[in-house]
Amino acid sequence: MKKLTSSIIGGIAGALALNILHQAVEEFVHEAPRVDLVGEEALSKGLETAGIEPPTGDQLFAATMAADLLSNAAYYSLIGFGKKKQLPWIGTISGLAAGVGALTLTKPMGLSDAPVTRTTATKVMTVAWYTFGGIVAGTVINKLRKSFS
16 A cells, blocks of 8 residues: 555656646746647547537636646556666656657647647757656655655
8 A cells, every 4th residue: 555655646746746847937938848738739639529518718728737637647656666776767767758758649649749849949848847757756756665664
């Protein structure tokens, strides 16, 4: 149970760190990635495909943030399946993979990749932000495991 709890808490910490970083930097840096726009497009298209009228405006943003936090927390929680000594490295690699996936999987999924690939700086920040989330998740899981021991 301690392993599951630390994994969930670490996953949530990584997802929160990622989303706070995304939202904070976008306020000040024009080239910052806009993963929220990709998420809004994905959520809208998915709901439309299911025959559900998607929300708009602030409701769409809130629904996208909730979905993003849940999906990233679930993804980052998987880091906890690794060995305790390797958790920060697993977090780094998992975050790096998520960042590269954000760059390369949008178009094949039928989504616009422009919000994450506009410039080289945007691409680098996209990968860096997801990597940061993975590092936070791996580190938190590791620290919690040590405190439970």
